[in-house]
Amino acid sequence: MHPALIAVIVIVVIRRFRGEPVDAKDLAVSPVILLAISVKDLWDFDHWTAANVVFLTVSIVVGLGFGLLRGASTVLFSREGTLHQRYTAKTLVVWVISLAAGAGLHFGAQFIGAEEAVRPMTLSIGLSLLGEAIACGWRGVQTGIPFSWRSSGA
DSSP: OOHHHHHHHHHHHHHHHHOEEOBHHHHHHHHHHHHHHHHHHHHTOOOOOHHHHHHHHHHHHHHHHHHHHHHHHSEEEEETTEEEEEOOHHHHHHHHHHHHHHHHHHHHHHHHTOOGGGOOHHHHHHHHHHHHHHHHHHHHHHHTOOOBOOSOOO
16 A cells, blocks of 8 residues: 555544544545546456456445444534544444455455456545445434535545
């Protein structure tokens, strides 16, 4: 993984443990961009073996699932009239388990012969962020507290 990507992830995680506004644009934009890159990368792939299809399917389920769990583990609250979120100890546990699951998927993919092309990091991160956005966004809408509409985000 690229060091700049790791730095961005660390900064986002630290900010979310401190508590930050739930920005509707941030919820949608990052997963859409990462998933679009992944679809573009997979679009030209033409070697769809059973191992590749199985791995991709499992990756989608695992990525979305852990994202949904992470989004469900956050605390939502009102601050200055807008919805905020804060990661919790449960969120950290979900992060750790999801990283272990990702490593397991990596080795499982090698074991079954799934090719590197069906294992883009952008797909894993994009699916996870999409799951988190769905859970956090759904829960946020249920609170009735307005989302933030900041002009910039991380």
